Amino acid sequence: MRAIIIRPPNAGAEIKEIKDAQNYGKVKIKSLYSGVCGTDRELVNGKLSLGKAHKDRDYLVLGHEAIGVVEESVGEFSKGDLVMPVNRRGCGKCLNCLLGRPDFCETGGFVEAGIYGMDGFMREEWYDDPKYLVKIPKALEDIGILAQPLADIEKSLQEIDDIQKRLPAWTCEDGTINCRKMLVIGTGPIGLLFILLARTLGYEVWASNRRDPNETESVIIEEGKINYYNSSAGFEKLKDSVGGFDVIVDATGANAQLLDKVIPLLNRNGILGIFGFPSDGIFSISYKDLQTLVHGNKLILGLVNGQKPHFQQAIVHLASWKTMYPKTSKLLVTRTISINDENEVMKALKEKQAEEIKVRIIWD
């Protein structure tokens, strides 16, 4: 069958006939859509040091965002069902993995489809384990591919909420979190999903980037009643006007120095969540910021990976956005490229276009 393969740590990708890709269970699945994300592009461009083929193989099938069609009914999965595979699979040893939560794997022995030690889903078909499959409602065929990246954000905001519940009162005087302020830095696909989910959960949200919002962003910001801040001149004015934030999420993935600058914007008991990470630079916390961190019960937290429960929540939220944010939900998948249009596929795997949110490949 055809597959998109890479040979990490080398740059490059090719669409190729392969015979021996890995399979994971009894449910036969034919690929319908593959999502392309920044991690794929880093792999294809040879920039992600974490990429690794399965130990017995010299290539890796790319792809960790996928929707497929069940080919033969097995258990709860019926022929024709749309399914999405969970991309990280557990180490089989630690208690968190035994509990279905390799996002919190303790051994580091997990694998990640299309990234690290496990063939991904950019191929015509594969067999999978029901434990790692999530059903996608037919009515979500259009934007369901976003359930994978959104799952990572569901996990992140769930984790932040779990941590804040240590506070006697994290909720506001009306019992909601509507009074809580979140700043999301970066308006790439991950930043936008953070913003939308945070609004859905009730936060007052500020998006920021080092420029004014583009047209797509403007629609989303207006529909979602999101505040926007142009940080090209730093964050001082934002601090002056808002005061501080209960949660700050870095979704830029690129800039350690940025973190230094937003630490002073954290409210007492606030959380700085870091999603993605820089590949150079140093995050420096001055003794003054350390003092306020200690005195203010603040914390800095790494955010990574969603698992099956988060995929299921992501699907409910995507379904709700079609009603609540109809304009936005039409903008989330920017375009669909046929796997037969090899040039376009390769281009999409190498470079993100302006204003693009999610590109998907259709296996037609």
Place this chain on the structure above:
Amino acid sequence: MRAIIIRPPNAGAEIKEIKDAQNYGKVKIKSLYSGVCGTDRELVNGKLSLGKAHKDRDYLVLGHEAIGVVEESVGEFSKGDLVMPVNRRGCGKCLNCLLGRPDFCETGGFVEAGIYGMDGFMREEWYDDPKYLVKIPKALEDIGILAQPLADIEKSLQEIDDIQKRLPAWTCEDGTINCRKMLVIGTGPIGLLFILLARTLGYEVWASNRRDPNETESVIIEEGKINYYNSSAGFEKLKDSVGGFDVIVDATGANAQLLDKVIPLLNRNGILGIFGFPSDGIFSISYKDLQTLVHGNKLILGLVNGQKPHFQQAIVHLASWKTMYPKTSKLLVTRTISINDENEVMKALKEKQAEEIKVRIIWD
């Protein structure tokens, strides 16, 4: 202005011009829809002993399910916004009420709009406090009235989940609650909302009633992939076929004796949640069932009232159902009666029609 008023504990209701109904804040709201529920009918039929007018008044404006339109912009509320009022208001004294959670009021000094000590919303307009108002997206105008009863169920299933988190492992081997089985007894509006929400959260769900499902129920059951059990001959066969349930919710509101019969269906660590309550009869737990209750860490729990955070969750879930359960979401509001059609309004307030889920009054 016109209002629907009652004089508890007396039976009867009338549509009447009134001048002195209570107001609660600065946001002027014009009524758009009022929902009619079983509690309204019990009040109108003189069967709810809890009904009580405000202490300075000899009548009570009925109505605790409402959608209105903001008349003048105030703070976050803009002219034209659709809003729903939260129906229970706190005692102002206990810590739970100060935290915006009068569903857990400790003093019992709360009031409930249209039911107990506080004028309701079946009137042309009222003024309210932003703290108790929830925005309804325009796209939910059709079924948004269900956010009030659904909020009660959001609170109930949240409370059950909070309690089960005391277990080292409440989630399943895949990290979800898909392996957990819930039995919902009763398929009235409350029962149906329990079923739909439980499915949305991931439970495997059984609905039961003492008859086969009617046509409306059949559509919902099929679309939601819900199991159905006809309990006319008791629950033994259900126990034989399923084994046991992790959560059983009584949504019949009428039958204490029924509770005796479902206790043996509770799994170890299981919860029996009681929503609504009988007005006669005795719930008898034999020493044998008490033994399994003690040995099995089981619990019996009263479920009541949702607050503002639950209204907000209800809105997200209703929005998601329009995508995930399109047929069902069209059946949830059975019909809309004009306030000008006095006969139909009065009939709807006295009696529930066959297969009816939610009836709403439009203030046109």
Place this chain on the structure above:
Amino acid sequence: MRAIIIRPPNAGAEIKEIKDAQNYGKVKIKSLYSGVCGTDRELVNGKLSLGKAHKDRDYLVLGHEAIGVVEESVGEFSKGDLVMPVNRRGCGKCLNCLLGRPDFCETGGFVEAGIYGMDGFMREEWYDDPKYLVKIPKALEDIGILAQPLADIEKSLQEIDDIQKRLPAWTCEDGTINCRKMLVIGTGPIGLLFILLARTLGYEVWASNRRDPNETESVIIEEGKINYYNSSAGFEKLKDSVGGFDVIVDATGANAQLLDKVIPLLNRNGILGIFGFPSDGIFSISYKDLQTLVHGNKLILGLVNGQKPHFQQAIVHLASWKTMYPKTSKLLVTRTISINDENEVMKALKEKQAEEIKVRIIWD
């Protein structure tokens, strides 16, 4: 070696030479003390229907409360260390048991030393698994035997606290639980341990029995600043004077009808915890009490079994009581009988003496 064996469901016990008792691991332990509890007496008197020998055996070694001395150093256990075995061992299948918490076993496939499917510790020596062994500080040799029953109560009060944390505010205005009122019904060994632990955790506590306190109880009540109520004439006067309780624990283990009577004493959001259970009778909840249960978010909960984390907490609390309640801690172990005094041992296994709290057998 000598052991005390029983043949459930038959009454009777004998001290006998045995050769083939079960062992559970690599740590060789010589018995020092065995505690005698109500469950042992029920087994010896043929009154506990749950008693069962290991499936391959026609007798069962009695004993689930034990302190032994390590005979040879293994890992963290050094020769001469005092250790206590955890008495319930998991099913090996369900997630709760894999997490070391067979108190919440879902399959019911656990075994209980000296009671159900597993030889107990009333024998000269046994081999055990480090996973199920808890170290006892030398300075607790005198009262350490109470760590086993106290572990059950640690679990119970921990579970109650975990459940109450679903409330926005379970703690009081000073951040403690000092304003929370607990009623403990029954002043047997279990009741007294409940009372002492509840005080240690901060509750205001009422003890009750159907008589005035005896001399031993009077010392404990005074030293611990515990309130006492003689319930011989019912609970109405208690309700009149105190108002209501946030937690009521039944520690009588004998009387289903009693439960009916204390339900009206539960505060809103209150918990009725049942520890032990009757062997006949019916617990009847009237529709009126059901109404307040539902309206008041109340719950009824079965309480059973503590595990290794609870044994460790019990040891810390027993250690603290030697400082905080010095008179009480000297009364908790009423007497010590030599295993060589066969008559006295048999008498103690059959009948509890007046004012006795804990009797232990010494393997000298």
Place this chain on the structure above:
Amino acid sequence: MRAIIIRPPNAGAEIKEIKDAQNYGKVKIKSLYSGVCGTDRELVNGKLSLGKAHKDRDYLVLGHEAIGVVEESVGEFSKGDLVMPVNRRGCGKCLNCLLGRPDFCETGGFVEAGIYGMDGFMREEWYDDPKYLVKIPKALEDIGILAQPLADIEKSLQEIDDIQKRLPAWTCEDGTINCRKMLVIGTGPIGLLFILLARTLGYEVWASNRRDPNETESVIIEEGKINYYNSSAGFEKLKDSVGGFDVIVDATGANAQLLDKVIPLLNRNGILGIFGFPSDGIFSISYKDLQTLVHGNKLILGLVNGQKPHFQQAIVHLASWKTMYPKTSKLLVTRTISINDENEVMKALKEKQAEEIKVRIIWD
């Protein structure tokens, strides 16, 4: 009456007759002991920039660790009871302070006795509010003064445990946290209390300092079965031998650069807790460490201040240590100085002696 006063931000302290010190309630308390801690010394030496007198006053009564004797019975407090005041008092505005938890004050409007905006307890007597008083058992007169600093550590380890409960499995295969490894950096009074409490809760503990342990530390380490690491040559060897730590607590309060060095010792899902803070320097996290922080769900957390519930837990733990760690508990209070011995008092307020843990002043 006599009091020890300071005039922050100026260095210096004096024992002086004063008339107008602040009082806080109805309970009249005569000072028995005052504890001296590092913060007192920083204030007296003019090194703590946070120090501030009450706004209407040009001096501040020093002292935040105190045991007093109730002079007249009020409510639950009887004449002769030993009591300890809680040192931080809430802002009266935010929900956390209303819930009795000014340790999580959101406004920063709290005051701290003897440090910041509120007269302390180094004076002959004061009046206080029952809400802020904790009873000290008579049998803890000897070491009870440690309940104040220990309360800070109770809060810290409670907060860490609350945060780790977001993990599906934080406890080990035996249900305890015995498999969890904690490194405590610094063996001053705070470090030693961290070590002892962590052991009591079940952690496997490593203490470290840039030298070998002194005689006092050696006794504590041996009795508590604590591991020790001399970090004078860095932490590499510790990493090599242990692998990694689930919790690292910095209790040095002085060295931002140290934090850089221990980040690589954090296990996946691990927490770096910072108690106290440097007054210069920069904590630098390299992009490589940031990557493992993000990928490993790690977090960095400020730890500060215990409140009344933590004082109560501290008392239980101190009481238990008299039984479990008898040698250690005799070493914790190094010496007692009479308030009449003005020279010694002033010396103790300026400088810590070698091997000193806690010095207290007796108001005789």
